[in-house]
Amino acid sequence: MAETRSAVKLDTLLVHGGSVPGPAGATKAAIVQASAFAYQSAEELEDIFKGRAIGQVYTRIGNPTLESLEKRLTAVEGGIGGIVTSSGMAAISTAVLAIVRSGDEILSSSSLFGGTYSLFKDTFENYGILSRFVDPVDLDAVAAAVNEKTRLIFVETIGNPKLDVPDIAALAAIARRHGIPLMVDATVSTPYLARMKEFGADIVIHSTSKYINGTANSIGGAIIDCGSFDWNSDKFPHFAQFYRKYRNFAFTARTRKLIHKDIGACAAPLNAFLHGEGLDTLGLRMERHCTSALKLARFLKGHEKVQWVNYPGLPDSPFHEVAARQFQGRFGGLLTFGLADKAAAFRVINALQLAKNLANIGDTKTLVIHPASTICADYDAPTKALMGVSEEQVRVSVGIEDIEDILEDFAAALAKA
Numbered sequence: 150m151a152e153t154r155s156a157v158k159l160d161t162l163l164v165h166g167g168s169v170p171g172p173a174g175a176t177k178a179a180i181v182q183a184s185a186f187a188y189q190s191a192e193e194l195e196d197i198f199k200g201r202a203i204g205q206v207y208t209r210i211g212n213p214t215l216e217s218l219e220k221r222l223t224a225v226e227g228g229i230g231g232i233v234t235s236s237g238m239a240a241i242s243t244a245v246l247a248i249v250r251s252g253d254e255i256l257s258s259s260s261l262f263g264g265t266y267s268l269f270k271d272t273f274e275n276y277g278i279l280s281r282f283v284d285p286v287d288l289d290a291v292a293a294a295v296n297e298k299t300r301l302i303f304v305e306t307i308g309n310p311k312l313d314v315p316d317i318a319a320l321a322a323i324a325r326r327h328g329i330p331l332m333v334d335a336t337v338s339t340p341y342l343a344r345m346k347e348f349g350a351d352i353v354i355h356s357t358s359k360y361i362n363g364t365a366n367s368i369g370g371a372i373i374d375c376g377s378f379d380w381n382s383d384k385f386p387h388f389a390q391f392y393r394k395y396r397n398f399a400f401t402a403r404t405r406k407l408i409h410k411d412i413g414a415c416a417a418p419l420n421a422f423l424h425g426e427g428l429d430t431l432g433l434r435m436e437r438h439c440t441s442a443l444k445l446a447r448f449l450k451g452h453e454k455v456q457w458v459n460y461p462g463l464p465d466s467p468f469h470e471v472a473a474r475q476f477q478g479r480f481g482g483l484l485t486f487g488l489a490d491k492a493a494a495f496r497v498i499n500a501l502q503l504a505k506n507l508a509n510i511g512d513t514k515t516l517v518i519h520p521a522s523t524i525c526a527d528y529d530a531p532t533k534a535l536m537g538v539s540e541e542q543v544r545v546s547v548g549i550e551d552i553e554d555i556l557e558d559f560a561a562a563l564a565k566a
């Protein structure tokens with residue numbers, strides 16, 4: 150059903166969009182657990198290598214199971230092309246390296262997933278790619294930070310763990326004005342909250358390990374090309390050859406044929422199949438994650454032991470207005486809250502029975518973590534502050550259990566705070 154009418158609603162698109170029947174009319178994509186694909190003649194394989202014919206060659210470059218997920222995610226996001234990768238970090242590394250070269254700069258949100266911050270700040274800097282970190286909610290600061298070396302604006306649609314919500318359309322306008330692409334990591338919002346192309350994003354990143362997979366059974370990532378950026382630009386001479394041949398598809402072509410092929414962070418076919426299984430139920434799960442997170446946020450807000458609650462769905466959140474507009478009244482499944490101090494946060498985490506203490510989000514199970522001592526432990530105090538991380542803070546990824554049981558779990562644990 151590759152030509153799913155674009156007018157169908159998102160929940161329908163998640164189930165049907167871009168999907169092609171498997172062999173013998175199977176309603177599932179085939180899991181093609183193979184490394185390589187054979188051809189009858191040397192001429193055929195030569196044609197494929199020279200781009201005169203289309204065909205699979207080797208799973209690092211492409212595979213029917215991966216292609217199936219790529220087509221579905223591309224249809225869901227309304228893009229023109231997609232590449233699935235071995236992890237969300239692989240998707241970010243691959244997509245960014247396809248755009249920037251040594252000496253170029255990334256203008257990045259200061260509110261980032263820890264792995265992305267480390268990639269930009271520690272790893273890329275060693276290769277001559279500098280990142281400038283700016284509060285993405287402060288549009289004047291973003292506009293002022295663009296310089297002649299900037300080749301990319303990178304933001305998270307809902308910052309993890311700060312849970313700030315930048316105005317994507319406004320950031321896209323800044324990027325457009327400077328002739329550079331806007332790349333958004335939409336892992337936390339998922340396509341269920343918004344399709345970022347509609348707000349002007351040029352490239353959408355997902356860690357499919359989280360909500361898209363949904364049951365925490367495998368790691369994966371995706372790069373979706375919205376097809377909106379004009380790569381025929383003096384700022385991107387390294388795209389010229391690809392633009393001549395592939396026009397609008399220059400980004401997907403250069404990324405797949407060069408960077409993705411060379412870096413080699415391809416997804417495993419079985420994992421891609423599992424992420425596709427998750428996509429089918431993303432709408433249902435997100436609906437529950439969102440309503441339950443709002444209930445937990447309200448409950449925590451009224452609890453005497455809780456000092457503060459950060460959830461974009463609460464009307465007093467500084468990000469509520471933008472989030473309400475951008476995400477059509479839905480606010481995602483993540484929240485953070487503060488206790489008296491670190492010791493109290495630890496006591497609550499240790500007392501929770503249903504909520505699991507681990508480093509993940511987007512599972513069916515409710516998950517908690519103390520970010521300051523775990524996922525953000527490597528950063529100094531000013532960096533932690535920039536990332537919205539504090540000692541008394543607990544992050545919750547609200548699951549899809551009956552919320553009454555989760556509220557009871559938190560009520561009992563908070564009694565020990």
Ligand SMILES: *Cc1c(COP(=O)(O)O)cnc(C)c1O
Nearest residue numbers: 236237238262309336356358369
């Ligand atoms: C988890 C996560 C990533 C990294 O994804 P992996 O699949 O773990 O490599 C990137 N961005 C965000 C917002 C995440 O939550």
